[in-house]
Amino acid sequence: MEVKRIALIPGDGIGKEVIPEGVKVLKAAAEAEGFKLEFTNFDFGADRYLRDNGHLIDDDELEELKKYDAIYLGAVGDPRVPAGVLEHGILLKLRFDLDLYLNLRPIKLFDEKYCPLKNKTTADIDFTVIRENTEDLYISAGGFLRKGTPQEIATQEMIATRFGVERAIRYAFEEARRINKKKTVALCDKSNVLTYAHNLWLRAFNEIGEEYPDIKKEHYYVDAICMKMVRSPEIFDVIVTPNMFGDIITDLGAEIQGGMGTAVSGNVNPNGISMFEPVHGSAPDIAGQGIANPIAAILSAAQMMDVLGFETASKKIEKAVIRAMEEKETTKDMGGTLNTAQAGDVIAKFVKEA
Amino acid sequence: MEVKRIALIPGDGIGKEVIPEGVKVLKAAAEAEGFKLEFTNFDFGADRYLRDNGHLIDDDELEELKKYDAIYLGAVGDPRVPAGVLEHGILLKLRFDLDLYLNLRPIKLFDEKYCPLKNKTTADIDFTVIRENTEDLYISAGGFLRKGTPQEIATQEMIATRFGVERAIRYAFEEARRINKKKTVALCDKSNVLTYAHNLWLRAFNEIGEEYPDIKKEHYYVDAICMKMVRSPEIFDVIVTPNMFGDIITDLGAEIQGGMGTAVSGNVNPNGISMFEPVHGSAPDIAGQGIANPIAAILSAAQMMDVLGFETASKKIEKAVIRAMEEKETTKDMGGTLNTAQAGDVIAKFVKEA
Numbered sequence A, B: 001m002e003v004k005r006i007a008l009i010p011g012d013g014i015g016k017e018v019i020p021e022g023v024k025v026l027k028a029a030a031e032a033e034g035f036k037l038e039f040t041n042f043d044f045g046a047d048r049y050l051r052d053n054g055h056l057i058d059d060d061e062l063e064e065l066k067k068y069d070a071i072y073l074g075a076v077g078d079p080r081v082p083a084g085v086l087e088h089g090i091l092l093k094l095r096f097d098l099d100l101y102l103n104l105r106p107i108k109l110f111d112e113k114y115c116p117l118k119n120k121t122t123a124d125i126d127f128t129v130i131r132e133n134t135e136d137l138y139i140s141a142g143g144f145l146r147k148g149t150p151q152e153i154a155t156q157e158m159i160a161t162r163f164g165v166e167r168a169i170r171y172a173f174e175e176a177r178r179i180n181k182k183k184t185v186a187l188c189d190k191s192n193v194l195t196y197a198h199n200l201w202l203r204a205f206n207e208i209g210e211e212y213p214d215i216k217k218e219h220y221y222v223d224a225i226c227m228k229m230v231r232s233p234e235i236f237d238v239i240v241t242p243n244m245f246g247d248i249i250t251d252l253g254a255e256i257q258g259g260m261g262t263a264v265s266g267n268v269n270p271n272g273i274s275m276f277e278p279v280h281g282s283a284p285d286i287a288g289q290g291i292a293n294p295i296a297a298i299l300s301a302a303q304m305m306d307v308l309g310f311e312t313a314s315k316k317i318e319k320a321v322i323r324a325m326e327e328k329e330t331t332k333d334m335g336g337t338l339n340t341a342q343a344g345d346v347i348a349k350f351v352k353e354a
């Protein structure tokens, strides 16, 4: 029997409540499909940070994590810790140090009743954003001059490398070919203003695009793409974009697909370990009440199964989630009456029945 | 009789078609209100650039422009000129060299039928974005190393100064007080990741905010604000944000208020000349057909009148536009049957009747 080992990082707040539901559903899917998943818990997050002298993730732990087949992350962030510390020390550290250079964010509406847009069907909102995940404004380079004075200036560096940009763009073209839908890749940048960093993106896109004559190329400035995502999301297939704009447009995407409750984020290194997480945060305002919606975490688990090669298990989880939505067997935020654990139970049951 | 002198820069594409309609409506408003507007045409744009050896705007012309009371701009951009050239050489040059440090972008839904969101009323979508307009990623600083090789890297610099950030934030607080609605200013940044440039923003916002105890302060990361703008735009009053994010969220704002057809952008220097423009571009695909929607240009003219102190004229233009929408006396993109000139005629007539 095939065995995969999953490192769990529930993290903070509702992360700790939704990851167990994902595990519940994963176990049901593995049992149904005849493979085995082993889970190991890692306690990185605010509690550990506060208890353990500011501990985040050290080099040994990073090496340890690399031995797993995948990482399944809840969320990090806690009001007791200064903003940015846990994000940088855990989430961004894992993305950068494990070279998780692709952030795969499917934008998919599962049920029209959750869509905030007029006249859009589930067929209209179904595309993928490939966000470059290791460069751009996220490299934490910058500084202050005369900090705290009226003459203060602060800088922040955006960096793009041909190496980093090319591997993201190439993946996008391959993905458009693989999913074989509209066979279109759209670049989202701001090369009319960012005439250095995004000029590199635009040139790389045009050059690599020539190797994919079967794939249509489109190009949108980031401001224009936000409008299009609201007005005519049906035009999109695969979008590739630098890190910062990817952050922005995928949150907008999460909203048009019905909100954070269903949005997933796969941080992927095709040659190494990958990490899967719901897009939502730790939501300190509702943490500890047992009311968090586990669906995004459960769909992240489905994405993990897909990337690990268990496509049928992935599809079964996705179908079970859609059934739960249709039957309104959901938490309150999606119109149901269940608590977090009950919502997870229902989906695990639907996976077994599938 | 009070006289104001307006410099017209129709620019490219549909810019040349919509500015004359704005002028038509402005003349009607000035006549109705008993003041006088004088218009002088400047031919900056693609035709001039191509005819005149790459001419954009030179220093003498810039000095000349400073003598006017306001600049009324159509749009720049033309497929015959490399992307970025006209944007940098005209639009951004004017914003920077005239120190137009505030970009005022009201997000206002005039008529529910144009809103792409479910269940939102005109009362729900009515807020203002103050976009800092002279710093951030727009300063054109950056470079290439090993350009054109597989080892290429490109950099782009984001700069924030206390001076530049403070004047934008201060204006936002004053504006929230002046309009006296929700008395709330929201900062939109990404200070959890951009720990230098946006940390300066966050500190400045908190410090200056203390001087405005009567104004509520809110803080959103840019990704979160995009979601909120779609889910619950009714929570916003005044938003202040750095240049690049301002570009993005105001286009999203334009879309939720019914699309580019009604979105306006005031580039303001409270101590000097200001420039008013529709948010839409030159739209080469529909230019020359007489079908462009002049409403955004006309509402920009209303914004110009407001800033120049002709508040009644401004209100009259806005009301005339709303009436045109209600009566579907609009161009095709807004459901009407009129061409550009007819749509302008109707609004000018409604201004006179107001």
Ligand SMILES: CC(C)[C@H](C(=O)O)[C@@H](O)C(=O)O
Pocket (backbone or CB within 6 Å): A087, A091, A092, A247, A265, A279, B192, B193, B223
């Ligand atoms: C928490 C934050 C650092 C992160 C990001 O900006 O990438 C989040 O918004 C995301 O999109 O995963």
Ligand SMILES: CC(C)[C@H](C(=O)O)[C@@H](O)C(=O)O
Pocket (backbone or CB within 6 Å): A192, A193, A223, B087, B091, B092, B247, B265, B279
């Ligand atoms: C044309 C472009 C340079 C400009 C910008 O990015 O500011 C436009 O998008 C705008 O918002 O006015």
